[in-house]
Amino acid sequence: MGRAPCCDKANVKKGPWSPEEDATLKAYIEKHGTGGNWIALPQKIGLRRCGKSCRLRWLNYLRPNIKHGGFSEEEDNIICSFYMSIGSRWSIIAGQLPGRTDNDIKNYWNTRLKKKLLGRQRKQQQVQQSRRTASFKQGMIKRSENIANFINIPAGFDNQNPYDLPELPVVPVANYQTHNPQLIKDQASIKNMLINLGGRFSHDSDTNNTSFQYPIDILSTSSSDQQFYQSSINVLSCTSAANNNNYSQFPSTHCDASNGTGGSSSPTMFPGLNDQNNNLQVDHLHPLSELEVNDNNFAHQHQQLGDFYYQATTETLNNGSTAGTSTASAESEISWGDINSLVYSTQMVAGYETGCPQAVTVPPGLPIVFAESTLLGLK
DNA sequence: AAGGACTGCAACCGCTCTACT
DNA sequence: CAGTAGAGCGGTTGCAGTCCT
Numbered sequence: 001m002g003r004a005p006c007c008d009k010a011n012v013k014k015g016p017w018s019p020e021e022d023a024t025l026k027a028y029i030e031k032h033g034t035g036g037n038w039i040a041l042p043q044k045i046g047l048r049r050c051g052k053s054c055r056l057r058w059l060n061y062l063r064p065n066i067k068h069g070g071f072s073e074e075e076d077n078i079i080c081s082f083y084m085s086i087g088s089r090w091s092i093i094a095g096q097l098p099g100r101t102d103n104d105i106k107n108y109w110n111t112r113l114k115k116k117l118l119g120r121q122r123k124q125q126q127v128q129q130s131r132r133t134a135s136f137k138q139g140m141i142k143r144s145e146n147i148a149n150f151i152n153i154p155a156g157f158d159n160q161n162p163y164d165l166p167e168l169p170v171v172p173v174a175n176y177q178t179h180n181p182q183l184i185k186d187q188a189s190i191k192n193m194l195i196n197l198g199g200r201f202s203h204d205s206d207t208n209n210t211s212f213q214y215p216i217d218i219l220s221t222s223s224s225d226q227q228f229y230q231s232s233i234n235v236l237s238c239t240s241a242a243n244n245n246n247y248s249q250f251p252s253t254h255c256d257a258s259n260g261t262g263g264s265s266s267p268t269m270f271p272g273l274n275d276q277n278n279n280l281q282v283d284h285l286h287p288l289s290e291l292e293v294n295d296n297n298f299a300h301q302h303q304q305l306g307d308f309y310y311q312a313t314t315e316t317l318n319n320g321s322t323a324g325t326s327t328a329s330a331e332s333e334i335s336w337g338d339i340n341s342l343v344y345s346t347q348m349v350a351g352y353e354t355g356c357p358q359a360v361t362v363p364p365g366l367p368i369v370f371a372e373s374t375l376l377g378l379k
Numbered sequence: 380a381a382g383g384a385c386t387g388c389a390a391c392c393g394c395t396c397t398a399c400t
Numbered sequence: 401c402a403g404t405a406g407a408g409c410g411g412t413t414g415c416a417g418t419c420c421t
Contacts, residue, residue, distance in 0.1 A: 016389070016415090039406060055407075056390070068388095091409060103389080106410075111387050 007050040026062045060101045067099035080117050
């Protein structure tokens with residue numbers, strides 16, 4: 001047996017509200033309030049409407065200080081950022097935009113913003129793809145050098161060929177950290193830098209989640225600036241995982257090749273570094289001076305703001321899962337009907353670029369919670 | 380000019396959560 | 401503790417207006 005209906009369906013009016021109905025409802029609520037009982041309200045004032053319908057009408061259209069239409073660029077950015085962070089939690093998003101209702105934002109997103117964002121995303125991907133192609137080989141050489149330095153590659157090894165790595169010992173995360181106390185210092189340095197830029201970290205002891213809030217004013221920053229933030233968070237994410245030795249913090253949906261759920265099937269970037277016991281994670285960080293930075297102003301700006309600019313180059317070599325997820329597969333995930341793929345594809349592009357396949361892309365202006373459900377943008 | 384396709388948005392539906400008994 | 405009802409929420413629908421052919 002289903003639950004009882006909230007009202008007499010046969011005797012309630014449906015469809016658009018008339019001005020008279022609006023006036024009746026508004027006048028009553030302004031004078032008496034809702035009385036805490038929407039179901040009983042329409043009968044009190046003689047409206048042939050369902051209580052839920054009255055509530056919706058009041059909340060979305062009749063209550064004071066409601067704004068309709070005319071979304072600003074800033075509001076667009078906030079909505080996009082929150083959507084990519086927390087998904088379709090319209091009421092929460094509406095809470096960030098005074099005068100906007102969840103219904104309004106939901107409609108606006110579904111009809112316009114989604115298309116606008118996807119268009120922008122596609123453009124960015126085209127640019128990133130061309131940049132990646134040019135810098136990929138260079139990056140691979142640099143990475144192999146760093147790994148070789150760390151694990152003492154035998155003399156005679158051709159370190160100009162990133163694919164020509166010899167069989168290497170498995171290096172557990174804990175050991176790597178012991179060898180690299182710098183890692184923890186680096187993490188603190190990046191945190192300080194992000195805080196200097198106006199971001200905020202907070203920790204929820206109940207859920208053990210760490211949150212990061214970007215400064216709102218970076219919403220309109222260039223894509224290189226956004227990559228900078230993203231890379232910084234990637235470093236924190238990856239090193240945090242190393243610190244905790246807890247991989248479950250990271251979304252594995254698109255990274256786990258072992259279970260065939262969308263992970264890359266391409267060969268590992270570093271043959272011989274695979275750890276069948278799932279324990280190997282090698283992190284290494286490049287100071288800014290080592291990096292190719294196309295935007296000199298950007299580099300200068302961020303050098304002034306923090307101790308270092310690090311490129312996240314964490315290699316998570318995990319059960320044959322690799323950083324080499326193809327861009328084509330990431331792009332192929334984008335469809336008009338599945339906006340969540342936008343989040344995932346961005347993650348994969350970022351992961352590919354930084355060599356951290358499980359890195360989490362952090363859209364600017366977002367509250368970031370390092371918990372799987374939130375990172376995935378799931379309900 | 381007509382009619383089919385598309386778009387935007389108000390409103391509804393059905394589910395979950397929460398407070399109350 | 402279980403049952404119930406109301407509140408709240410997100411997904412979906414239906415319709416009016418606009419655009420396109």
